[in-house]
Amino acid sequence: MSEEKPKTGITYIEPGKIRIKGYDIVELMGRKSFADVVYLILKGELPSEAEARMMDAILTSSVDHGVTPPSSLASRTVISGGNPLNAAVAGGILTIGDTHGGAIEQCARILQQWAAKEGDTREIAAMLLEDLNSKNRRMPGFGHRLHKTDPRTVRLFGMADELNFFGKHQKLAREIESIFAEKGKALPINVDGAIGAVISDMGFDWRLGKGFFIISRAVGLVAHAHEELTREKPMRKLGISDYEYDGPPARKIDG
Amino acid sequence: MSEEKPKTGITYIEPGKIRIKGYDIVELMGRKSFADVVYLILKGELPSEAEARMMDAILTSSVDHGVTPPSSLASRTVISGGNPLNAAVAGGILTIGDTHGGAIEQCARILQQWAAKEGDTREIAAMLLEDLNSKNRRMPGFGHRLHKTDPRTVRLFGMADELNFFGKHQKLAREIESIFAEKGKALPINVDGAIGAVISDMGFDWRLGKGFFIISRAVGLVAHAHEELTREKPMRKLGISDYEYDGPPARKIDG
Amino acid sequence: MSEEKPKTGITYIEPGKIRIKGYDIVELMGRKSFADVVYLILKGELPSEAEARMMDAILTSSVDHGVTPPSSLASRTVISGGNPLNAAVAGGILTIGDTHGGAIEQCARILQQWAAKEGDTREIAAMLLEDLNSKNRRMPGFGHRLHKTDPRTVRLFGMADELNFFGKHQKLAREIESIFAEKGKALPINVDGAIGAVISDMGFDWRLGKGFFIISRAVGLVAHAHEELTREKPMRKLGISDYEYDGPPARKIDG
Amino acid sequence: MSEEKPKTGITYIEPGKIRIKGYDIVELMGRKSFADVVYLILKGELPSEAEARMMDAILTSSVDHGVTPPSSLASRTVISGGNPLNAAVAGGILTIGDTHGGAIEQCARILQQWAAKEGDTREIAAMLLEDLNSKNRRMPGFGHRLHKTDPRTVRLFGMADELNFFGKHQKLAREIESIFAEKGKALPINVDGAIGAVISDMGFDWRLGKGFFIISRAVGLVAHAHEELTREKPMRKLGISDYEYDGPPARKIDG
Secondary structure, three states, rough: OOOOOOOEEOOEEEEOOEOOOOEEHHHHHHHOOHHHHHHHHOOOOOOOHHHHHHHHHHHHOOOOOOOOOOOHHHHHHHOOOOOOHHHHHHHHOOOOOEEOOOOOOOOOOHHHHHHHOOOHHHHHHHHHHHHHHHHOOOOOEEEOOOOOHHHHHHHHHHHHHHHHOHHHHHHHHHHHHHHHHHHOOOEEEOOHHHHHHHHOOOOOHHHHHHHHHHHHHHHHHHHHHHHHHHHOOOOOOOOOOOOOEEOOOEOOOOO | OOOOOEEEEEEEEEEEEEEEEEEEEEHHHHOHHHHHHHHHHHHHHOOOOHHHHHHHHHHHHOOOOOOOHHHHHHHHHHOOOOOOHHHHHHHHHHHHHHHEEEEHHHHHHHHHHHEEEEEOOOHHHHHHHHHHHHHHOOOOEOOOOOOOOOHHHHHHHHHHHHHHOOOOHHHHHHHHHHHHHHOOOOOOHHHHHHHHHHHHOOOOHHHHHHHHHHHHHHHHHHHHHHHHHHOOOOOOOOOOOOOOOOOOOOOOOOO | OOOOOOOOOOOOEOOOEEEEOOOEHHHHHEEOOOHHHHHHHOOOOOOOOHHHHHHHHHHHOOOOOOOHHHHHHHHHHHHHOOHHHHHHHHHHHOOOEEOEOOOHHHHHHHHHHHOOOOOOHHHHHHHHHHHHHHHOOOEEEEEEEOOOHHHHHHHHHHHHHOOOOOOHHHHHHHHHHHHHHHHHOOOOHHHHHHHHHHHHOOOOOOOHHHHHHHHHHHHHHHHHHHHHHHHOOOOOOOOOOOOOEEEOEEEEEOO | OOOOOOOEOOOEEOEEEEEEOEEHHOOOOOOOOHHHHHHHHHHHOOOHHHHHHHHHHHHOOOOOOOOOOHHHHHHHHHHHHHHHHHHHHHHHHHOOOOOOOOOOHHHHHHHHHHHHHOOOHHHHHHHHHHHHHHOOOOOOOOOOHHHOOOOOHHHHHHHHHHOOOHHHHHHHHHHHHHHHOOOOOOEEOHHHHHHHHHHHHOOEEEHHHHHHHHHHHHHHHHHHHHHHHOOOOOOOOOOOOEEEEEEEOEEEEOO
């Protein structure tokens, strides 16, 4: 049962000293943004300015989607029963799965596997879909029950283009979308698919895919649990009924 | 069992449109940082530049503390057993509690309750400690098993001072620390206590306290689960043995 | 960081040998029922025949309550998203709280605290309610949104009576119920309250209260997760709509 | 978004009435054991006397394995941090995975798939192992880090034999074990493998495999969380150090 000393490459700790991927946490605080630090810890290096802007947009894109996603309902239900905030967020994160945030991972995995092949992207896309079809599987990250065109996808791809992150994974995703469209299937790339494609072009391991969603949505789950705790009576019977939004009205960012 | 239509003030959703606290998510993406959006969703308004810098520092301060905290061990254990990334992060978040991240909430609660009283801060601090003492309770957010002086506290308070967020809650925390010191107790404000004091001076509800830690540490937990998954054999027997750090060596932020 | 060797009084392990509270697990298997072993591990001793029958009834009483409780919905949602069975059950267990299973603990705590006082049970019940009232709290374990008279309560109290477990905690619970009734409040003892009273009369620590519910309901949650997995398409939008029961029709135990 | 009324075949609920798989819960309470009810809810029918005894033994076999398994550590860590009992048990259940309880499911899946083939069991066992080998996978449910011969396996197989549940799945498992032995590999069937084989011969769906472990071990996790809460100071630094057993000494079941 003896084991050699285990290793970690993330954080170095000694009394009075904490270094994240080699950088003193005290230096990072105040000089780098939180998204920079997320990038650093997941990728190993601090981002360029373009990478940092892309990262901010990715993390913002999934921050919340209202009360109806299973994760919001679960978090509200857990805190409504008298449990602490961390149990509420954990309950919400447990519901993340194949078609709720989990598609990022699956989409990135498939894109990374197929985009590595040589040849014409259009033909690769067709082969990929045939392969999925033969296994009776669907392409993850396409289609949305509510949004016909996912505005977050448009924005992420627009920014990726502008910041020079448009690469073979986004190209492959676009070809898949257009094959669907030609077959008359309205299966546009949703935000999960878009993130899966963009992080692939940024060089992230697909196995981190769900991680981007978790980090981002944890924020929304904290907000939902807190709203439930402070606005509602305990132990509400929570369902997927329509909610009325009564927060700030539509407004613009100043400046 | 009929209920009036439930309400939410966080996010407005309609086909093709997502608004966070009134702001179109597409506008937020690319124009605002992730920490801005965290601030917006928790506080209801976009931060000033100073508030944004403070928020970045707070979220960075708790991003990771190596392999030994219970949350890192739990996340690694869950993924090591063949579970998905979201279950791993949920397992880690469940371990957050009174003296692991949870102290933010408790410390902020006490500081907000007592700092609201009129009178000399020093006297209030003394009364507060007497009150806790009479209930046989300890002041949360003070003392650390490893760091004699927590470098993150020094940085957070330094930034709060510089950015004009030093207020009555930090003052009260400082007085508590100095009473401890006078009694010969080495119980310096730790990072949880510092965050509890700073967010109180920024006007956040104490019941969000654990939320800052959860949002921040979710990043580290994703990193630990991913490292475990990609570097180790499944079902390691994980313990609190010493770890050897083999990541990037100490380095400086360029520029 | 050196600590003295930690202790446990539950299970002794050595190669080829497992003893639960001193009993060889191999002897327990086949000679004792599962409920006997639950009793043993929670109480420290094997049950008498009467205690064993009471334990079987308690564990059976909470085994399931259909699709609508938050725990069933959460477990179904988690597995529906593509997560493993253990994550589904964990998600369900997280939703257990003050008025969903959690009332056992709170009710037992209050009953154990007040039944320890000397005096007339009726007067103690009145004082207890006054005390709760003055703190603006409700008595946990009374009232049910669906069952006017909870049939499980009737059965548990009937069995407790027959098996000679009717003691001061059930007596106190009965007095509370009758004070409610006299005030015109229909707040009959629900199954959580009944379990809280019975386990108190059996000598169990109130801090184990939620444990009885967790052990029992874990069974129902496994069944719900499995039914969701095998009968439904992935990622259903799960809510609290009415469910149609299509299992075996009403039937009687043979013999 | 309109859906037809969803269905469930587990529990029927109406005011004052709860039926589990058609049986009135009030009739089950007191007339049937908890293990009977577990069998009923997972299998759809009440067990015969032999099935009930086998079920009791299966559920008892996994009830606890001391402090060192990841699930015990996780549950103790969560409650040690100030979280409620249900969060502690949920944390423990999350750690169940491929080689901690999870092997039941994987082993049963493989046994059910291969035992369905026609031919000589020995040859099927050889082909099965070749197939796993070619995929670079190991046979789940064989080998144990501590027990050379798992006493629980011996007991379960002995009882299955005596109660006439020895069928083709146990036979296949035995052949696999003997092929390992002939190759000089000490990979005896462990308790997970034994349960996987026995429940397969009893006709349970392999997808319920982890469920038996979860239902059983939930008991041990409640006991560990309660012991941690009542015997230890909060926020212990929990690891996999040796534990000293200080519970009841070795003893025999009376009679």
